Amino acid sequence: MDRKPSRRSYGRTNIRHEKSCKEKCKDFLRQFIAFMFTNVGIIGLVVAYTIAGAFMFIAIEGKEGEFLIEDVIRLRNNTVDELWDVTCCKINVFSEASWRNHVSTQLIEYQRTFVDAVRNGYDPKHTDSWSFSGAFLYSLTVITTIGYGNVAPRTEWGKLATIVYAIVGMPLFLLYLSNIGDILAKSFKWSYTKVCLCKGCPGTESFRRRKRMKQNIKMSKMIKSQKDFSRRRNRKTSWQPNVHDDSRNEKRKKIDDEEDDSDDESSSSNSSSGSSSGGNTSDTNKETEISQSSLSIDDYDPQTVTVPITLCLAIMVGYVCGGALLFARWENWGFLDGSYFCFISLSTIGFGDIVPGDSIIQSQVIQISFILTAVYLMLGMALIAMCFNLMQEEVIHKTRSCIKCCQNVFYCCFGKNKNQSGL
Structure with a gap:
């Protein structure tokens, strides 16, 4: 007979099912966090964080800006109506002194109120500062520490939100610059x-190794030729009969035998097949072929290549000049003003004296200008991080080369003196 499952078994299966769901949720959460800290995830995280900040500042500061604009418009209309009433009905038009007094009083009051509105954040050029594109650019300037200053929060909640937003956003953007700069550098x-390097280019490590290998081969050939020449000369002199120099000839024969033994030992150590002295040249050729083939594999190893500093500087200057031409055409600026704005922005100085949208009247074009500026800043700062990484590698390589050169010079100057003094 089939037994019915007890309550304990049902409870155990439910507990196992609950544990498996929890484990799945934990695994999914771990994978999601790991993906968010990958290169693609960091880019998406920075963009999403900037968009979220734009919506947050629109919700906090957008209504305040609308109220301020409405107050300024109402003030202007009331001032115009009051001036018309003064001119038309209240006083005698033919009394110039009384008319001047009333009009000057109204204008001074209007100027004072308008200045207070400007201090509170009203900008007649940027009436839509807290639109999506304007808030997006503001959020980006906060986390990049540029801070133009032309747009700033006026409410207490806006100031508090800016502080919290910057505390979280600045480390995130630095992580973005570090990872993206490393990827772009590689x-x-x-x-x-x-593209730019060939096999014999002096900038590669293989060129330096090939040069050392050729020098070693050349030195070994010179030493071998000297030994062969001395051996032949000794053999020729040993065949000449000389009665009085028998003991000297015996010594020369011993020296020749020792040289032959040393040559045989060197040839046996260099040759892989253990052939005779006639195959020494083939062994050296095989060694050079093997070394050259190994070098050809490492010719294009990016880890052993350093990019010149001049090329990195040329890339940064070209990006600044390209942005200057773009903004000069888009914002009706001069080339110098465009270059000044690009340099001040990419160097995170951000004076704010020249900002995009100043000379544009149409609101739709202003929105596009803000988005274009944000994209230019994100790409440009990543490109500058790439150039800094490449220049750092080049400086480290040059420093190590200088240290090795100084060590060799020190050894040549002082090491020989110590050896001579020891002798």
């Missing part, structure tokens, strides 16, 4: 080795 080094 990609650029790979492209540089494939």
